[in-house]
Amino acid sequence: MNPLLPIRHFVPDTEARVMPDGRLYLYGSYDISRETTYCSDILHVFSTDDLVHWTDHGAALRSQDIPWASEGHLLYAPDCIYQDGTYYLYFCMTGSYEGVAISDSPAGPFHHPVPITPADRDSIDPAVFIDTDGQAYYFWGQFHLRGSKLNPDMITLDVSTLNTCIIDEKNHGFHEGISIRKRNGIYYLLYTDISRGKATCISYAMSDSPLGPYKKGGVIIDNINCDPNTWNNHGCMAEYKGQWYVFYHRSSQNSKFNRRVCIEPIFFDERGYIAEVPMTSQGAEPPLSAGVPISAALACQMMHGLFISPAADNTTEILSHATNGSWAAYRYLSFDAPKSFSITAAAAINGGTVEIWADSLLLGSCLVTPTGGWDIYRTFRCPLTPVTGVKTLYLVFRGNDLKRRLMDVKEFCFYGDCGSGNAD
Known part of the structure; x- marks a missing residue:
């Protein structure tokens, strides 16, 4: 049911990934209850095999582990991907720092962080995608989305492929919080959409190429009225055991800061469009x-x-x-x-x-x-x-x-x- 995790955990900005062990892992920011700031200096990883019972794998990365970032900066909105025996955790921080750390486990801990150039100090909210041909892509940005191919080292960008405005706020409502998936040959960009006046929607755009051009498809979920002070939304979609879900967050405690991950099943029509779904109390479970x-x-x-x-x-x-x-x-x-x-x-x-x-x-x-x-x-x-x-x-x-x-x-x-x- 919603929220998805035990009530002591405030995890927004989530990416859900099914890893080679068959478990679904959640990577997200980590808010602190009753605090009045977004996120914190730590990232946790959670995993499940049934979407009901969750394992907290503890601290996966701390801001103090980032040697090139200024002291006291907070960790935001990570993404994680598996490639050739290594797990790559892409992260960002206040100050627009962006980097990647590695591990031999999907739960971490992640180590040897290095900056992603030229994304480092350019913006926030990284997302990574590996296509069916093995080519990896990296996306980041607020207000206008940047993206390019990743080189085989999974650390440096092929700047010859850089697109500095894949979608933007004016034409797509793109505010921040990108995530990318592929289904039936269609590439889906999920993002925080401000088109309804506040950044409470997760919407999607569709393309037949990872770097675009993309056409807006619509809103998947809007978290308006989950709390008097809700402001943003950020999440992803993922398929698990044959069902697709949208992962998103809701605010609580009369605050835009104390956010927690929630889940809803989503459904596609014959053209690949996704119907908007309401927030529920049941989430992925029966009524x-x-x-x-x-x-x-x-x-x-x-x-x-x-x-x-x-x-x-x-x-x-x-x-x-x-x-x-x-x-x-x-x-x-x-x-x-x-x-x-x-x-x-x-x-x-x-x-x-x-x-x-x-x-x-x-x-x-x-x-x-x-x-x-x-x-x-x-x-x-x-x-x-x-x-x-x-x-x-x-x-x-x-x-x-x-x-x-x-x-x-x-x-x-x-x-x-x-x-x-x-x-x-």
Whole structure:
């Protein structure tokens, strides 16, 4: 389900790669919870064989390992590729440093970093691609995308092939965050797209040649409304066990900095175009069962002030700062005619009413009265109109005080009780 990794890991800007051992590896930046800056001075690598259970392989590279970069610079948006027995980790840093380090393992650690010239100190967000004929390509840049062939050493660029404007912001909405894949003879550039006003979309362009020309295909996913302060998106697409997925990130904690990787299946039409998909709570897994307690922090979209925040114990998360008119979406839930609803919430002063909607059907309303503090949770119950099938669940918050925070929510359940403490 989404987010993809355990909640202690904030990994945006991801590249997903199936390596020779058959496992899928994630390479990305590493945000620090509650910090107010993008990324950090460390890169982690994660891997899986089922998209559900993930291994954290620990620190793969640290900025202190980069001898030619200035002290204190942060690591951004890596990519990794395997070639002739060696794994190459391409990375960038604040200051527009770009380089590559090597390892004999897809999990690292990566060592012997060297700069990529002329990309080093030119821009950010490297991406690498090896075509079916064995030729490697390197891409980088913001606002206008640069790219060229890599020489056989996988370190230096064949500048005779350099294209300094493969796509750009004016014609394609290209902001940053490039990734490249090939499917059925079509080359796909995925990138952060600013065409809708904020850099929240991952879009794609298509070509019959790695270095273009490319024609914009459309938006794959937009993370708008994942958090009040979301700003950017960055990811890739990858095929794993016969299914293609888009990997992207969402912000949390009412911040554009605390970002985490998410996943959605994607589908192609007969011409190779990709349909835009919505953000979901389920991700690559089946719909969430309404028969078990559901964390309120699994909301995939929120409006009017709501955001996901760490709980007081820092080991769980809550849906925080509900005000009058706020709503949260959970996509998708599988219902089997529940007749009751329980919600575990904290309300320091006002409380309010929670409306429970399945798609466009109002199932019921649950009254939440003041609990005495933001760290004091109680469970409240109400009857429901039964519904069956797979639906989007909406929790809509109502209250008499139009401006003040009404409640925070820890979890909710159908069919029975959830949570602890006194119940109304």
